[in-house]
Amino acid sequence: MKPRCVILGAGGHAKVVLDCLEATQKMEVAAVLDSNPKLWGQEILGIPIRGSDDLLTEIFREGIRLFFVGVGSIRETTVRQKLYEKALTAGLDSFALLHPKAICSPRTQIGKGSLLCAGAVLNVGVVLGQNVIINTGAIVDHDCRIDNHVHIAPGVTLSGSVWVQTGAHVGTGASVRQNIIIGKGAVVGAGAVVVKNVPAGAVVKGIPAR
Ligand SMILES: CC(C)(COP(=O)(O)OP(=O)(O)OC[C@H]1O[C@@H](n2cnc3c(N)ncnc32)[C@H](O)[C@@H]1OP(=O)(O)O)[C@@H](O)C(=O)NCCC(=O)NCCS
Structure with a gap:
């Protein structure tokens, strides 16, 4: 029997996660939770949306031990x-999820809760923390370090040895020069070209990003 998991969130990113889980065929999705009451009782890709994340303790009691965050971000993460953190506190654990059509060097480390979407590339020496999204077609080149909860949006290119700190969001299609540090909780706008370090909490956009 496949291990069972619960998905947190029932929006667009949750569909990406469910599609990826189906492609790996390693897990059964038992339920989806979402804070929006209008969605309760409906289905997402054939899976019932049971209620809010307040059901996590009940889900744990039912014997489900694994979860995956299905909420994305468009800026703050x-x-x-x-x-x-709520799911960990409820006693559940997460797992790394790699789409079979992602390209990943064997010389990488991927933390639990992290997602590598279709077409994403992780090159040699990359270290991903927990609950990271490397979204569709993003390139993370050699020796990059991506800390917990970061979202690297679709089509981003990170050159070698970039360090993206906890909870930062790098927007769709942005390009980042080698050795750059993107600070904790920073937001890089879609299409930006980052050539200088980005301070923690800053929002930068444009070419060059400022
Ligand atoms: C940079 C960003 C966070 C700014 O969001 P915001 O504060 O809501 O910005 P607004 O839409 O109010 O725009 C404010 C101004 O910045 C400009 N702007 C917004 N985003 C921009 C971008 N990415 N690059 C250049 N200019 C941008 C707008 O044109 C507007 O200019 P104006 O004042 O001259 O009219 C956002 O636009 C962005 O790029 N987010 C990333 C989206 C993403 O990665 N999505 C992935 C989902 S998977």
Whole structure:
């Protein structure tokens, strides 16, 4: 029997996670939870949306031990971080999820709760923390370090040895020069070209990003 898991969130990113889980065929999705009451009782890709994340303790009692955060981000990543921590507190654990069509060097480390989407590339020496999203078609080149809860959005290119600190969001299609540090909780706008370090909590955009 496959291990059972619960998905937190029932929006667009949850569909990406469910699709990826189906492609790996390693896990059974027992339920999806979402804080929006209008969704309760409905289905997402054929899986019932049972209720809010307040059901996590009940889910644990039913014997489900694994979860995956299915909420994405368009700037701040705090919602994803809170959900991840809430599920850990409820006693559940997460797992790394790699789409079979992602390209990943065997010389990488991927923390639990992290997602590598279709077409994403992780090159040699990359270290990913927990609850990280490397979204569709993003390139993370050699020796990058990506800390917990970071979202690298679709089509981003990180050159070698970039360090993205906890909870930062790097927007769709952004390019980041080698050896750059993107500080904790910073947001890089879609399409930006980052050539200088980004301070913690800053929002930068444009070419060059400022
Ligand atoms: C940078 C960003 C966070 C700014 O969001 P915001 O504060 O809501 O910005 P607004 O939409 O109010 O725009 C404010 C101004 O910045 C400009 N702007 C917004 N995003 C920009 C970007 N990525 N690059 C250049 N300019 C941008 C707007 O044109 C607007 O300019 P104006 O004042 O001259 O009209 C956001 O636009 C962004 O790029 N987010 C990343 C999205 C993403 O990665 N999605 C992935 C989902 S998987």
